[in-house]
């Protein structure tokens with residue numbers, strides 16, 4: 001039996017209602033194991049190669065492991081604290097970015113290419129925006145939206161530190177983004193309950209994760225999805241992600257959005273894309289992935305949606 005008394009009671013209740021007993025137990029066990037989660041980071045290819053980062057970590061006596069699905073990801077040895085990195089030139093010069101493994105997934109799935117118009121709709125503090133910039137060699141036309149003022153400043157600061165240049169940072173409510181804009185690729189890393197990131201014993205999470213929060217974020221997710229699918233070009237691709245493990249924020253949102261936007265459909269994600277190395281829990285929408293929380297991964301949801309190309313009339 002898992003001790004769930006250290007987890008937010010609303011989270012436990014929702015997980016037990018959403019998943020079968022075995023899956024719910026695994027998910028809740030992952031939340032309780034989160035306290036042991038190692039520090040993970042991404043080599044920032046805009047400033048340093050993964051080899052350079054590996055050598056610098058070795059020189060500093062910091063042990064690490066790698067993952068089979070992303071050469072730029074590093075998993076520091078158990079017990080290594082973030083503060084071990086703070087004094088390193090690597091960190092000060094923006095050659096690395098502290099980022100959870102799960103949050104490295106959406107930019108990989110987005111598959112943006114140089115020259116494309118790309119929107120990161122909810123961008124601060126900028127981990128995924130800068131990763132998209134790195135993956136496109138700094139050659140995509142990137143727009144990054146953030147509604148919250150101080151967070152938009154942090155976003156601009158981080159992008160500058162990481163050498164992600166020529167990004168149009170917009171401090172704006174992305175639900176009201178002018179429909180004059182249009183994009184080839186959109187990342188919607190939506191505001192959510194954060195239930196995938198909860199660590200047992202976190203009293204603030206107990207207070208924060210409530211029916212009221214769920215109701216607030218699901219309204220916002222719906223409006224953001226509608227705007228995203230409106231400003232997506234025909235033939236364009238949207239990646240929707242949350243760090244939540246609740247279906248109401250994930251597959252239920254996507255399924256409902258696809259009913260409202262009949263020209264869009266799921267572009268199936270295959271676990272094999274990640275060498276079968278993601279800890280997944282079955283969800284109710286085929287072709288989308290729910291990563292269950294484990295000792296290494298935060299709980300996370302990923303869906304890829306494609307808009308039909310315009311049919312040419314003869």
Ligand SMILES: C[S@@+](CC[C@H](N)C(=O)[O-])C[C@H]1O[C@@H](n2cnc3c(N)ncnc32)[C@H](O)[C@@H]1O
Pocket residue numbers: 103121122123124125126127128129145146147148151172173174175189190191192220224
């Ligand atoms: C999950 S966080 C994004 C994390 C970010 N993608 C990253 O990887 O660093 C969600 C962000 O969306 C912002 N946000 C919430 N509602 C928004 C809206 N309507 N328009 C723009 N940004 C919004 C929040 O302030 C928050 O910074």
